[in-house]
Each structure stands twice: as structure tokens, then as C-alpha cells.
Amino acid sequence: MRVIELRSDNAAGVAPEILTAVQAANTGSALAYGGDELTARLHEVVREVFEHPTVRVFPVTSGTAANSLSISAATPPWGAVLCHPSAHIITSEGGATSLFGGGAVMQGVDGDHALIDPSRLRSTLESVRWGDPHESQPSVLSLTVPSDVGTLYRKEQIAELxxxxxxxxxxxxxxxxxLANGVAALGCAPADATWRAGVDVVSLGATKNGALSAEAIVVFDETIADELVYRTKRSGHVTSKMRFQSAQVTAYLTDGLWLRLAAHANRRMAELTAGLRGLEAPGVRLLERVDVNMAFVELPAPAADALPEVGILCYRMSPTSVRLVTSWQTTADDVQQAVARFGEAVGAGPA
Ligand SMILES: Cc1ncc(COP(=O)(O)O)c(C=O)c1O
Structure with a gap:
């Protein structure tokens, strides 16, 4: 039986366009450590895509590196990084931001749908004992777009926060x-969801959406960028063959490839959730709004137990819930099969 991959977009392969770009970069020789033409080209492409004349970009190899380095460049060691309690930086990066941030702490600010509530952010900031060395001093607000449960802020909400x-x-x-899944779903310019909405620095993912261990820190604030020059080097992210990472991120951002791949993943998830709703199986429901390519589904425990048996690969979040993620690689047939097999697992018969 063919398995249907819904564990994570990280499980997907490399998009052909990106492999082609790596292949094309593999001719002749080039200056190491980012002194090459492909890395220069990456800067131009990022400037065009983000409509920002002075934006700077630092290729890195993982999202954890992008987050911890970019935040550490924006906070003093005594700082507090405010983020939603569900944020990857606080739940899933082993304290990397605190390590690189010299001891900076992360502090949760709650809100529905894994999105920070502006009034809670305001009251948190108004109750800080500013200047008191006994208390970590809030220094960075970190927003996850889309959130870790696949929900999205509107660009106006990013601007308000x-x-x-x-x-x-x-x-x-x-x-x-x-971010690609978010921008594709919002249908706005990348600039509108980032610097025009007040964002100073972005961890721009690419790996989940078709790249091969290539991410980039996109920096709109000159002082953060100046720090990153040294922090990326000291953490081993000024790679000697950076041109291969730069080639990937350039291909990713060129001619809207990143948004096409992400829109595909989002569309497949919309089809999948429509199919699951259509099953009308008792005890099956979506636990969260589905804004991009991720869904959380509640279902009876025996049905969740049966999913691996019917060839559906997904993350078990609890005895009665699973996480489903589609990717640039998910096909229409995968979705049809997934719905039918979900129906089998929950005893709803063929869809
Ligand atoms: C929202 C979010 N941020 C950051 C990361 C970290 O990426 P990486 O696993 O490449 O370190 C992930 C990975 O799943 C993520 O979901």
C-alpha cells in the first residue's frame, strides 16, 4: 500500500527548480564565504521581492539557526523575547535563542488561535519594571507567521502588534x-506582511517548501544586520560554499516559485479539510482554523490508532488528535486517498 505523507512539509523532497539551480551553480569555481556572484544576486532578488533597497540577507542552514541568530542580534543578554506560548522558539528549539542570546529569556504572551492578543501584549509591556535589573527587560517581540498551529495574522494585526x-x-x-504559505494565503505583498508592518528582521524559511537545508535571515534594520555579520560567523553559518545555499534561495524567490509551491500546499490542505468535513463522521472535527497547509483533527482514539494501518503518516498529538501537513509535493490523488482512508479509519465508509 502506498503511504500518504502528512507528517510534515519537512518530509517532502527538494523542488526540481531548486535542484536545477544547485546543478547550475555547480560549474567552475567561485570565491568562498559568500563573496561569490550568486550570493550577490541573492541580495538583489531579496531587495526586489521585499521592495526594500537596503535589506540584507544571511543564508543559514536551519530555521533554528535563523531564529536564534536573528533574535540574539536584536536583544541584550538581559532581554526578554516576547512570543506566543506555542511559538517554536519557546517550545521546540532547545533554548537556542537563550544560548545565542547570552541568557536572554523567552516569555509567552497568550492569545486565541496561537496568535498574540494585542491587549495582552500592551498590558504585559505596561506592567514591566523598566530599568529594574531584577527583571528581564522585554527587548524583542517575535511573531510566528503562520503560527505553529497554522493560523495567520492579517497584515494589519502584524502592524498593530x-x-x-x-x-x-x-x-x-x-x-x-x-512565510511563503502565509503570504500566499494572505495574497499581500511580502513587504506588507513584514517591514511595512513594522517587522525588523525575518527568519525566511525555504526548506519546508522545497529547498535543501537553506533558509535566510532577511534584515531590514541596519544595526541587527551589522551584528549578524559576526554572529553568523561565530556560530558557523558563514559557510565556505555559500553559493549553493544562495542559489537555492534565489531560485526559490525568483518568478514567484516560493508562492506557487506554497499555494499548492495550501490548496491541497483546503481540499483535504473539505473532504474530512464531508465525511460527517461522528467524533471527527477540526480543532483549529485552517489558514495554510496545516490542520489539527480530533477523532476517536481507535480511529487515530488505525491511521498508520491504512497508510496515513501523520503526527499523533494526543490519544484523540493528529496533525496533518501538506506540502508542495502533495498530489490531488494523495488528498483523495487520504480522505477515503480517513473514512475507513473512522468507520465512515468510502468517501
Ligand atoms: C514555526 C517554525 N519555526 C522554526 C522552525 C525550525 O526549523 P528547523 O527545524 O529547520 O530548525 C520550525 C520547524 O519545524 C517551525 O515550524
Whole structure:
């Protein structure tokens, strides 16, 4: 039986266009450590795509590196990084931001749908004992777009949260491990969801959406970029053959490839959730809004137990819930099969 891959977009392969770009970069020789023409080209492409004349870009190899390095460049060691309690930086990166941030802490600010509530952000910032060395001093607001449960802020909400943060002297970081899925769903210009909405630095993901261990830190704030020059080197991210990472991110951002791949993944998830709703199986429901390529589904425990048996690969979140993620590689047939097999697992008969 063919398995249907719904564990993570990280499980998907490399998009052919990106492999072709790596192959094309593999001719002749080039200056090492980012002094090559492909890395220069990456800067131009990022400037075009983000409509920002002075934006700087630092290729790195993982989302954790992008987050921890970019945030550490924006916070003093005594700083507090405010983020939603579900944020990857606080739940799933082994404290990398604190390590690179010299001891900076992460502090959760809650809100529904894994999105920070602006009034809670305001009250958190208003209750800080500013200048008191006994308390970590909020220094960065980190927004995850889309969130770790696949929900999205509208660009106006990003702007509102950024404005509150800036009023209190914080920098704004955006964890965009799946930014392409977010921008594709919002249908806005990348600039509108980032610097025009007050974001200072972005962890731009590419690996989940078709690249081969290539991510980039996109920096709109000159002082953060100046720090990153040294921090990327000291953490081993100024790679000697950077041109192969740069080639990937350039191909990714060229001619809208990143948005096409992401829109595909989003569309497949919309089809999948429509199919699951159509099953009308008792005890099956979506636990969260589905804005991009990720869904959380509640289902009876025996049905969840049966999913591997019917060839559906997904993450078990609890005895009665699973996470489903589609990718640039998910086909229409995968979705049809998944719905039918879900129906089998929950005893709803063929879809
Ligand atoms: C929202 C978010 N940010 C950051 C990361 C970290 O990426 P990596 O696993 O490449 O370190 C992930 C990975 O799943 C993620 O989902």
C-alpha cells in the first residue's frame, strides 16, 4: 500500500527548480564565504521581492539557526523575547535563542488561535519594571507567521502588534519558517506582511517548501544586520560554499516559485479539510482554523490508532488528535486517498 505523507512539509523532497539551480551553480569555481556572484544576486532578488533597497540577507542552514541568530542580534543578554506560548522558539528549539542570546529569556504572551492578543501584549509591556535589573527587560517581540498551529495574522494585526512593541522600544522579529504559505494565503505583498508592518528582521524559511537545508535571515534594520555579520560567523553559518545555499534561495524567490509551491500546499490542505468535513463522521472535527497547509483533527482514539494501518503518516498529538501537513509535493490523488482512508479509519465508509 502506498503511504500518504502528512507528517510534515519537512518530509517532502527538494523542488526540481531548486535542484536545477544547485546543478547550475555547480560549474567552475567561485570565491568562498559568500563573496561569490550568486550570493550577490541573492541580495538583489531579496531587495526586489521585499521592495526594500537596503535589506540584507544571511543564508543559514536551519530555521533554528535563523531564529536564534536573528533574535540574539536584536536583544541584550538581559532581554526578554516576547512570543506566543506555542511559538517554536519557546517550545521546540532547545533554548537556542537563550544560548545565542547570552541568557536572554523567552516569555509567552497568550492569545486565541496561537496568535498574540494585542491587549495582552500592551498590558504585559505596561506592567514591566523598566530599568529594574531584577527583571528581564522585554527587548524583542517575535511573531510566528503562520503560527505553529497554522493560523495567520492579517497584515494589519502584524502592524498593530509591531506598533505596540516599537512604542516600548522592542525590535520585531518574524519567524517565517512557512512565510511563503502565509503570504500566499494572505495574497499581500511580502513587504506588507513584514517591514511595512513594522517587522525588523525575518527568519525566511525555504526548506519546508522545497529547498535543501537553506533558509535566510532577511534584515531590514541596519544595526541587527551589522551584528549578524559576526554572529553568523561565530556560530558557523558563514559557510565556505555559500553559493549553493544562495542559489537555492534565489531560485526559490525568483518568478514567484516560493508562492506557487506554497499555494499548492495550501490548496491541497483546503481540499483535504473539505473532504474530512464531508465525511460527517461522528467524533471527527477540526480543532483549529485552517489558514495554510496545516490542520489539527480530533477523532476517536481507535480511529487515530488505525491511521498508520491504512497508510496515513501523520503526527499523533494526543490519544484523540493528529496533525496533518501538506506540502508542495502533495498530489490531488494523495488528498483523495487520504480522505477515503480517513473514512475507513473512522468507520465512515468510502468517501
Ligand atoms: C514555526 C517554525 N519555526 C522554526 C522552525 C525550525 O526549523 P528547523 O527545524 O529547520 O530548525 C520550525 C520547524 O519545524 C517551525 O515550524
Amino acid at each position: 509591531s506598533a505596540i512593541a516599537h512604542e516600548h522600544g522592542l525590535r520585531v522579529h518574524l519567524d517565517g519558517a512557512r
